[in-house]
Amino acid sequence: MTDQQWEDVFNVDLKAAWLTAREALPDMITNKRGSIVNIASVHANMTYPGMFPYAAAKSGLVGLTRSMALEVGVHQVRVNSLSPGYTETFLVKEFFERNDPPLREKVLDVHPMHRMAKPSEIANCVAFLLSTEASFVTGANWIVDGGLTSRFSG
Numbered sequence: 001m002t003d004q005q006w007e008d009v010f011n012v013d014l015k016a017a018w019l020t021a022r023e024a025l026p027d028m029i030t031n032k033r034g035s036i037v038n039i040a041s042v043h044a045n046m047t048y049p050g051m052f053p054y055a056a057a058k059s060g061l062v063g064l065t066r067s068m069a070l071e072v073g074v075h076q077v078r079v080n081s082l083s084p085g086y087t088e089t090f091l092v093k094e095f096f097e098r099n100d101p102p103l104r105e106k107v108l109d110v111h112p113m114h115r116m117a118k119p120s121e122i123a124n125c126v127a128f129l130l131s132t133e134a135s136f137v138t139g140a141n142w143i144v145d146g147g148l149t150s151r152f153s154g
Contacts, residue, residue, distance in 0.1 A: 037080050039084070044141070115146065116146070
């Protein structure tokens with residue numbers, strides 16, 4: 001991996017969240033309300049070989065989320081992250097079709113629900129965290145993976 005490739009991963013998966021929050025937070029702080037949900041990944045908690053830059057960036061995003069929650073909580077602004085597992089997106093489908101179709105079955109076999117998330121299931125969790133129904137939730141990383149990481153918890 002080159003330095004540029006490393007920076008590209010961190011720019012997309014960590015720095016972009018910080019830059020976005022930096023723009024949004026002043027108005028939230030002034031208005032004494034608001035909510036940010038950063039999209040992390042189960043790779044922040046568990047990963048596999050070859051994913052080290054992505055896992056490191058997503059772990060950093062979870063840490064950034066906790067730190068921001070501590071900084072802006074006094075202003076009634078909430079900051080959380082959501083760590084999805086495998087989700088049936090176009091990119092995930094393309095990955096399995098292009099690289100290793102039998103791998104898809106192996107992945108499903110380790111999922112307690114024996115399926116991947118629908119994008120709408122992830123979106124519903126984000127919508128909840130952004131809503132007033134989650135008015136006392138901040139500094140949390142919600143793992144939305146159909147129980148996948150439960151299988152590998154220590």
